[in-house]
Amino acid sequence: MTSTESIPVRDAIRDLRASRIAEISALGMGDPDVIALWYGEGDLPTPDFIGRAANAAIEAGHTFYTYKAGLPELRSAIAGYLTGLYARPTAAERILVSSSGMSALMLVAQALIDPGDNLVIIAPIWPNIAAAVSIMGGEPRLVALDPVPGGGWSLDLGRIFAACDTRTRGIFINSPGNPTGWMISAGEIEDLLAFARARGLWLIADEVYGRIVYGNRPAPSFLDQGAPEDRLIVVNSFSKSWAMTGWRLGWLTIPPDLLPVMEKLVEFNTSGSPTFLQHAGIAAIREGEPFIARFVARCRAARDVAIDALQACRRVEVARPDGAFYAFFRVDGIADSLAFAKDALGRTKVGLAPGSAFGPMGEGYLRLCFARDPRIIAEAVDRLRPLLD
Ligand SMILES: Cc1ncc(COP(=O)(O)O)c(C=O)c1O
Numbered sequence: 001m002t003s004t005e006s007i008p009v010r011d012a013i014r015d016l017r018a019s020r021i022a023e024i025s026a027l028g029m030g031d032p033d034v035i036a037l038w039y040g041e042g043d044l045p046t047p048d049f050i051g052r053a054a055n056a057a058i059e060a061g062h063t064f065y066t067y068k069a070g071l072p073e074l075r076s077a078i079a080g081y082l083t084g085l086y087a088r089p090t091a092a093e094r095i096l097v098s099s100s101g102m103s104a105l106m107l108v109a110q111a112l113i114d115p116g117d118n119l120v121i122i123a124p125i126w127p128n129i130a131a132a133v134s135i136m137g138g139e140p141r142l143v144a145l146d147p148v149p150g151g152g153w154s155l156d157l158g159r160i161f162a163a164c165d166t167r168t169r170g171i172f173i174n175s176p177g178n179p180t181g182w183m184i185s186a187g188e189i190e191d192l193l194a195f196a197r198a199r200g201l202w203l204i205a206d207e208v209y210g211r212i213v214y215g216n217r218p219a220p221s222f223l224d225q226g227a228p229e230d231r232l233i234v235v236n237s238f239s240k241s242w243a244m245t246g247w248r249l250g251w252l253t254i255p256p257d258l259l260p261v262m263e264k265l266v267e268f269n270t271s272g273s274p275t276f277l278q279h280a281g282i283a284a285i286r287e288g289e290p291f292i293a294r295f296v297a298r299c300r301a302a303r304d305v306a307i308d309a310l311q312a313c314r315r316v317e318v319a320r321p322d323g324a325f326y327a328f329f330r331v332d333g334i335a336d337s338l339a340f341a342k343d344a345l346g347r348t349k350v351g352l353a354p355g356s357a358f359g360p361m362g363e364g365y366l367r368l369c370f371a372r373d374p375r376i377i378a379e380a381v382d383r384l385r386p387l388l389d
Pocket of ligand 1 (some may be wrong): 040100101102103126174177178206208236237238239245248249250
């Protein structure tokens with residue numbers, strides 16, 4: 001790895017640690033024998049009708065700069081979609097289209113975090129929101145969920161509230177959670193909203209896995225209860241539900257008075273999301289429900305294969321997640337999950353993400369993305385079994 005010691009960049013950037021997930025993928029990328037389950041994406045291509053909509057938009061000449069907040073038609077389609085899913089209506093004036101969920105998180109960090117501020121983040125957590133806060137010179141303050149015996153996680157709200165101080169700008173909640181699959185309850189959302197209102201804090205809810213759930217209803221959402229005037233930001237993405245990870249398209253639901261601020265930031269970040277991709281986004285929202293249903297059914301089958309096989313391994317502790325598409329399992333006796341993931345890749349050609357990538361409380365765990373053909377997941381756990389028994 002090249003040393004960055006002598007390159008004159010900001011301290012906050014020089015000190016950023018490269019993703020530990022990328023450390024593993026760099027070792028195995030391109031090897032056809034590797035079953036790569038390190039990233040958070042499925043193996044299905046983007047549905048054809050979405051690709052056709054993008055092509056048609058290019059042919060129709062939708063290749064110019066456009067509105068910073070996104071195409072009005074896409075914002076309306078998203079608002080209608082959210083209104084159909086959740087208990088409270090969402091107006092199109094609250095929607096800001098972004099160039100991915102990641103870009104949405106960076107916009108949030110840019111808007112809220114001054115150097116020295118902190119963001120309280122419920123963890124274990126996908127590392128990128130913490131990195132965005134660090135890039136702004138802030139402190140990502142990770143507060144752990146409690147592991148439940150037998151696998152699974154629970155939230156101690158008292159500890160979240162106790163972690164907030166005068167430099168706290170907000171609380172970050174990712175539910176359904178990556179990597180844990182943990183899902184917040186309606187009661188916990190209510191308590192968080194009450195606390196944030198009383199303390200003047202922002203709530204940032206990352207709901208990119210909101211549709212990847214294995215019960216009968218959408219995951220509890222902050223949009224069920226939040227009012228437009230709440231200091232509430234809900235992050236979403238086209239990546240997961242519509243198999244569009246490479247498209248880099250997402251959106252934020254924000255209070256209407258934050259919109260002009262965010263439009264300014266979009267101007268100086270991307271100057272707007274690609275116009276023809278936004279037309280494809282409209283097609284995804286309007287015609288995507290059958291695809292989502294098929295994708296979730298496939299993930300559910302793969303989840304059951306993964307969890308049944310992992311639970312049969314003597315040293316593994318794991319619960320069946322109700323949302324997202326990860327098995328986050330603890331392996332008895334592991335002190336260094338990065339070393340374990342490297343060793344597992346070398347010996348079994350299965351690519352996992354090390355638990356330590358998701359915060360210190362993830363040490364001792366591995367994350368396996370099961371958004372695959374269930375037969376591939378069966379093969380992967382079979383290969384891993386000698387290391388887990
Ligand atoms: C919790 C969470 N939030 C946001 C994202 C961002 O997704 P994207 O940038 O592909 O829209 C991801 C992607 O893995 C994620 O896991």
